Amino acid sequence: MNYNNFFKDAISGLKAEGRYRVFANLERIVGKFPKSLYHPENGEAPREITVWCSNDYLGMGQHPKVLEAMDKAVSGQGGGAGGTRNISGSNHLHVALEQELADLHGKEAALLMTSGYVANWTTLSTLGSKLPDCVIISDSQNHNSMIEGMRHSKAERRIWNHNDVEHLEAILKDLGPERAKIVAFESVYSMDGDIAPIGQILDLCEKYNAISYLDEVHAVGMYGPRGGGVAERDGVMHRVDIVQGTLAKAFGVIGGYIAAKPEIVDFVRSFGNGFIFTSSHPPSIAAGALASVRHLKESNAERVAQKERAETLRERMRAAGLPVMDAPSHIVPLMVGNAAMCKEASDRLLFEHDIYVQPINYPTVPRGTERLRFTPGPLHNDELMDHLIDSLLAVWSQLGISKAA
Numbered sequence: 001m002n003y004n005n006f007f008k009d010a011i012s013g014l015k016a017e018g019r020y021r022v023f024a025n026l027e028r029i030v031g032k033f034p035k036s037l038y039h040p041e042n043g044e045a046p047r048e049i050t051v052w053c054s055n056d057y058l059g060m061g062q063h064p065k066v067l068e069a070m071d072k073a074v075s076g077q078g079g080g081a082g083g084t085r086n087i088s089g090s091n092h093l094h095v096a097l098e099q100e101l102a103d104l105h106g107k108e109a110a111l112l113m114t115s116g117y118v119a120n121w122t123t124l125s126t127l128g129s130k131l132p133d134c135v136i137i138s139d140s141q142n143h144n145s146m147i148e149g150m151r152h153s154k155a156e157r158r159i160w161n162h163n164d165v166e167h168l169e170a171i172l173k174d175l176g177p178e179r180a181k182i183v184a185f186e187s188v189y190s191m192d193g194d195i196a197p198i199g200q201i202l203d204l205c206e207k208y209n210a211i212s213y214l215d216e217v218h219a220v221g222m223y224g225p226r227g228g229g230v231a232e233r234d235g236v237m238h239r240v241d242i243v244q245g246t247l248a249k250a251f252g253v254i255g256g257y258i259a260a261k262p263e264i265v266d267f268v269r270s271f272g273n274g275f276i277f278t279s280s281h282p283p284s285i286a287a288g289a290l291a292s293v294r295h296l297k298e299s300n301a302e303r304v305a306q307k308e309r310a311e312t313l314r315e316r317m318r319a320a321g322l323p324v325m326d327a328p329s330h331i332v333p334l335m336v337g338n339a340a341m342c343k344e345a346s347d348r349l350l351f352e353h354d355i356y357v358q359p360i361n362y363p364t365v366p367r368g369t370e371r372l373r374f375t376p377g378p379l380h381n382d383e384l385m386d387h388l389i390d391s392l393l394a395v396w397s398q399l400g401i402s403k404a405a
Contacts, residue, residue, distance in 0.1 A: 018340030019361045024350070026051070030067070033059045034379055038356065049354040050384055052374050057222060057330060058302040059379050060252030065295050066288045073287035081280035089280035097290045101257050104220075104228050104293060105243045109265035112257050112286070114278050116217045116246035119256030120145035121152065122274030123244065124184060124213065128153025130271060131180040137171055137210070139163070139185040139196070146184055146215060162189075165200045172208035181210035187230035188218040191365050191373065193327025198231055202239045212241045221250025222303060222330055227296040251292040255281055305378035306330055309385075313376045316389050321403045322396065325371070332374040333360075334392070336401055342370040345395050353391035 014020040027037040027046065034054060037046040060066055073093065083089035094112055101110040113119040124146055128134050135156040138146065141163075150157050158175075160168040168183070175181055183205050185196050198214065205212040216229035224232030227250065231237040242264060247255035258268065269275060296302065310330045317324035323335040336342040342359040349355040357372045365371065376385075396403065 018338075018343045024356055024358070026356070028062070030062055033062050034377060034384070036356070038350070038354075047354065049350065049356050050380075050387075052355060052357045052376070052380070052388065053372075054375060054377070055249040056252045057250045057375055057377055058252065058296070058306055059377050060221070060250065060292045060296070060302070063252065063292065063295065065291045066252060069291035070284040070288040073282075073284040077283040079284075080282050083279060084277065085280050086276060091280065091283045091286060093283045093286035093290060094280060097286045097293070098257070100290055100293050101245070102259050104226060104297065105232075105240075105245075105259040106228070106237050107243065107259040107261065109262040110257050110259040111265045111269055111275065112255060112281070113275055114255060114281065116215075116244070116248060116256035117145040118274045118278065119244050119246075119258055120215060121149040122272040123242065123258050123268050124149030124182070125152040125274070126268050126272040127182060127211070127213075128155035130267075131155075131182075134180040134182065135175060136182045136184055137168065137175075141189050141192075142184060142186060143190075143215065143217070146186075150184070163194065163196055165197060165204065168201065169204050169208075172204055172210060175208070177209040181208070182213050183210045184213040184215070186215040186217070188216075188222075188329045188331070190218045190331060191333065191360060191371075192325065193329040193331030193333055195230055195328055198234055198240075199236050202236055205241075206239070212239070213244070214240045214242065215244045217244065217246045217256075218249060218329070218331070220245040221292075221296050222306070225300065226298075227293075227303065247289040247292070251289055251296070253285055253289040253292060255285060255289055302378055306376070309376040309378060309380050313374060313380075313385060313388075316385060317392075320389050320393055322389075322392055323403050330375065332376060334372045334374065336370050336372060337368055339367070339370045341399060341401060342372065345399060345401065346372065348395045348398065349391055353387070353394070355388060355391055 025039040029035055034051045035048055036051050038049045039046045081089040081091050098110040098112050128136050136150045137158045140159050140161055158171050160171055187196055202212055219229035221227040223230045231240050242258055242260040244258050247253045313332050314324055325333040339361045346359040360373050361370045
């Protein structure tokens with residue numbers, strides 16, 4: 001077998017479909033978010049662009065409290081943590097952050113991991129493999145990190161139609177109350193921006209004796225009076241068995257975690273390979289995340305401003321006749337419906353209008369639903385929004401993209 005030809009052919013196939021992923025070479029600028037310096041591949045001088053697709057939803061990655069905490073930790077403790085949590089790498093700041101995250105979700109314990117992906121993968125694979133005769137019931141739109149965790153667990157998996165509580169109940173009824181069951185779902189689904197009926201799902205989990213596993217990755221920091229997520233907003237967080245979240249989106253740093261009863265957290269800590277064998281976050285990362293979580297527990301200003309910006313952008317797009325998808329969350333998807341066209345639209349916005357928004361193609365979304373996904377934040381002012389709408393209209397006209405959502 002010619003291995004190199006195999007790899008080349010596979011990449012050529014992606015390029016032919018318009019699905020080849022090109023990373024924008026960006027340099028963030030402290031104090032100028034959502035502006036960044038874009039470094040072109042052709043070696044031209046970097047130029048300033050506006051980022052419209054950042055997961056740093058509230059701009060906390062550049063908040064003065066976060067930067068100050070990280071600077072202090074670096075100057076006081078140095079670079080890395082020195083090992084895994086089990087071998088010299090359990091830092092006082094890790095412990096303090098876990099306590100803060102447990103409090104954020106009204107739980108008794110939390111466990112910090114290196115990313116949201118690792119938190120999902122580790123927790124679901126550990127629980128699914130260790131609980132006897134376990135079946136995991138998964139929403140059809142769950143994130144890849146959840147899917148891979150379930151697959152690795154080798155537990156039986158049942159798929160329920162997206163946000164369809166009647167279908168979920170039919171599956172639970174079929175399995176019966178005695179069998180070990182985990183119902184895994186998200187609060188905010190990041191590609192469509194829709195929100196799960198959490199209370200109804202929890203009703204079924206309680207009725208049929210299933211563990212509820214809620215991914216609040218795109219909701220922590222964003223919803224609820226203290227940023228605990230949609231479950232906090234809806235007043236049902238105390239009913240969720242396991243909450244999983246991230247520190248890399250609204251909190252602006254990096255890392256993932258779970259929050260739950262002490263017995264569950266200790267079980268994952270003791271048996272989860274993705275936690276046991278991974279080096280710890282540097283103290284500076286934990287310090288920055290800790291400062292961010294504490295700030296957003298007390299401050300609602302960022303959430304209010306972000307909500308207004310998202311609603312305004314959605315209204316502006318609708319008024320301009322652009323195919324914006326309806327969504328009740330902070331995510332504003334704009335439908336294109338073709339992979340090659342989606343990439344071309346993204347390229348023209350970047351190269352001709354200094355606007356960066358990444359094309360979202362298969363397998364992240366189904367074929368034929370390719371889109372541009374906008375995440376307006378508190379610092380995307382009216383001037384930036386005017387420029388965005390004008391630029392989108394120009395690109396849509398140039399490419400002949402349909403305005404039907």
